[in-house]
Structures are given as C-alpha cells and as structure tokens.
Amino acid sequence: MAHQRHINVEDEVLVQKWRLGDTGALDRLVGKYQGRIYNLTLKICANPDDAAELTQDTFVKIIENIKGFEGRSSFYTWAFRIAVNLTLNYRKRKAAVGFSSLNAPVAAADEQGRRALADVLRDDKTPTPADVAENRELCEIVQNALAKLDDEHRTIIVLRDIEGMDYAQIADVLAVELGTVKSRLSRARAALRQILEAFLR
C-alpha cells in the first residue's frame, strides 16, 4: 500500500488562522486534541501525573514550533509525533535513574478478571467492545499487560488500537518505514498475547 498523506482540512485551516493571530483557532486545536494526547501519554507512561505534565509539555512544544511546521505531514500526526517523542524520552530518562512505574511487578489478577480474560481469549463467543469496557477487572488486566510491553511495542499498539491510526499515520508519527510498522505491530501484538496468556496460568 502506497504511503498516503492524511490531511485534515479543518486542522490545516485552524493552523493557518492561528498563525495569523487567531488565538481562538489555537483553543479549538487544543480542545480537539488535549484528551487524545493525554490518553496517548497516559497509556504509554501509565502515570496520570506524568501524563498531565507530558500533555502540557506537548502543547507548549507545539506552540514553540508551529512556525517551523511546514505542512509536510498533517498537524494531527505532527502533534502526536511531538507527544510520543516527549513521552518516550521521558521514559528513557526515568529508566536511566532506575524509577519507572511500568517496571513495578504487575499485581496478580483477581479471579474475576482472570475468568473474564479466559472467556475473551478462549471462548468461541466473541465479546463486544462494550462487554470488555464494562468489565473493570478485565480492563485492569489489559492495562497491566500493556504496561509489561516494552516502550516500542506499547507505543505502536496504543497508536493503532487505541488512537486508531492507520499504518501510514503511524509511520509518520514514529518516523519509520511502512514495512517497519507492519512487522513491529505484528511482534507487539504477539508479545501482548503472550503476556495475557500468562495471566491465565
């Protein structure tokens, strides 16, 4: 599949307005993406306080660099690239000083959560997303499993399965080739599957 550019016309218009001094356009961009960027950083770093700070830092970076934004990629992927880079760099710094919430041992899943997970993974009946979302214990297990992945795999799964980016957008955000996205995502899902299976043992 050829690499495609995904331009959100509304975003580009808002960016242009913002550059022309329309601060309302900036507010709209922030309002549109603050929740998504917060979720992205939270899923990658698994710490609400860090996620809040990283989200804030992301928008500060966006403002600082908007003049250098040339529109070669969409504002959406450009903003997410900033968020991912900030978060991964932050994770590296934390790992370097030997402190990371993701490195903490995962608490043993309670029985209810394990049963729910077993049903999803082994039952012939496929659950709906709502079934999963309403099961708090199951969600905790999945979040713990995500936390057990390495940063590279966790990031690509978050971008694809939570943020819903297509492969071209992921390649844009991570600044990698499309083939790398395919192989990395495949390995990441395989690793996640193994971790989830481990919860059932």
Place this chain on the structure above:
Amino acid sequence: MNFEKEQKIEELLNSYLDGELSAREQTEVQRLVGKDKDVARRLRDLERCRLLVSALPPAEPPAEVIAGIQESLHYKTAVADGQDNARQGARHLLVRQVLAASVIIGLAGLLIAVIYQIVGPASPDLRASRGGPGKMTPGTVAVKPRPVETTAPQVSPAETEKTVAAGDKAGVGFYSLQLQTTDFVAVDAFVNKLLGESPWLKFDTIKDNPGRSIYRVVCSRKGLETLVSDLAPAWTKFDSATFVVHIGVGQQVTVESVQPEQVTEIANQDTTDGQIRLAKDFAMLNSIEQLSPAQRVLALVGRDYPELTTIPRPVLTSGEKRVAEMPRDASEQLRVDLTIVVAGHK
C-alpha cells in the same frame, strides 16, 4: 525459513485485521483462513487481543490538567507575543536611538561649524600646515591674533606701531593677496607683466622657489583699486585667492575665496576698524557661499557660469563710508603695502 513464513503470515493477518490490505490480498487471506484452521485460530486470537486493547475506556483528562494546559498555553502565547513585541520594540528603540544620535551629532557638527566659522583660527599658513595649499575650499575665517605672515613685506616696527596706533584712522594698510593656481607660469607672467605696466605703483619681486613668486607692491588705494581691477579678468584662473588684512603685530584677518571687488572695498575703508569688520563680513559671506550646495553644482558644471552661484554682496548701511564717497585727494594720500604671492600647485 519456517519462522520467516510464520512471521509473514502474522503480518498479513494483522494487516488484514487493520484493513491495510488490497482487495486481492484480502481475498487470499480469506482463502487461507478458510483452508487452514490454525491460521483461522491465530486470526481470531489477534482479533480478540486487539478488541481488548481498543475497548479500553478512554481516560478523561482531569479538569486541572485541562486548566493547566490552557494556562500554560496562554502564558506561553503571551510570552511569545511579548518576546515578539519586545524584539520589535527593541528594534524600534534602536532605530530611534540611532536617528536621535545622528540628529544630535549633526546639530553638534553644525553648531561647531558655525562657532568655528566665527571664532576659529584659519589662515593660509595654517591650512598649509594642515595639508598644504589646495583648491578653493569652504574656508574658515581667522580673527584670532596670530603672527604676521612671513611672506608679508617686512615693515619697520615703527611703521607697524604707527599703523596699529592709528586706531580709527587707517594709515598705511598692509595686506597680502595669496593666489594659488595650477597654471602658475601663465598667471605669474600675467601678474608680472601687469605690475610692470603699472607706473603708478612700485614693486619688488622675490623668487624664492620655482613654483612661487612674491611681489611686494606699494601704491595708493586708488592704485590698488586699479591693480585689482586689472587682475580681475584673470581671477577665474586662480584656484584660490586669499586676502589677508594685517592689523598689527601678530594680528590679521583672513578672507578666503576673496573676490576682486571685496579687496578694493576692504582696502578703501577709511578706518582700520572698518577694514576689520568688513573683512570679517566678507570672510563669513564667502565661507557660507563655499558651503552652499550651489558650489558643488558649479563644480559639476564647471566654472563657466559663476554668476549662477554668486551671492549678492551686502549693502553696508552702517556709518562706514564707502571709499567712493571719500575725497579723491585724501584717498590718494593713503598708502597701500600689498604682498602678492602667486603660487603654483606642487
């Protein structure tokens, strides 16, 4: 090989799930899944794994996070705007400072020039010591006492004292007329011939170097008037003409860019004070004329049209009488001691 094949199938199944395959690739995957139960199971596992992640409920950013972001953004925007404004302001301030400094320097220069024109020392010798003789340039007016020109005729102390002591009555007038020219040979020959053909005056010639001739002329005021009148046609040949009125020991007034009629008018004043005042007036007038842009225009168009830049001479309205009004016989009795220096450019 098997591992690579398995990996390829895994990637294919992931791409299939994510809708990243072409229609033909999708058909192939569906056929493979239909044929191979293991592939079908792997696809189902992948699908459920993906479902588990994608079904995670999104976390709502806390209100304080949103507020923090907004606050941070507005602060940053304000700071960025402030930095832009500060940079712009600094540029404007710098421009204003430079302009103000330029104006102040200009005004100070103008003021200094005006003051210098009034009180600053300048004489041909001084100019020579600064850079030697040159073209007729915007001159300075010397009113400050300075030693008598060495090229001036040697006058006995008794005569000088008598001149100075004359006060309001001009006795013997001692003057120097210094003519600078690029056409020394022709001008010197002209002056020499003119003096030789003027029986009403006495003159001595001093040739101290090949490029300079000094003539000491003694005559009456009327004789000076006639001499200057005869010299006038050659005036345009002079690159500079400087007239010096020697007031007494160490005192003189220098009139640069002097015109023939100015020489006559100065010398014809019947008092020493009158000569000094008129010499100063002409010095100032000539200096202003030389400073005027018209001189530059004249320099560009050549000296063919001097009338274009000639400033009308002032009409004296004070009590100083014009010589023309003086009794002819009284004028004739007065002596003029004039040193003419004709010098060529080196």
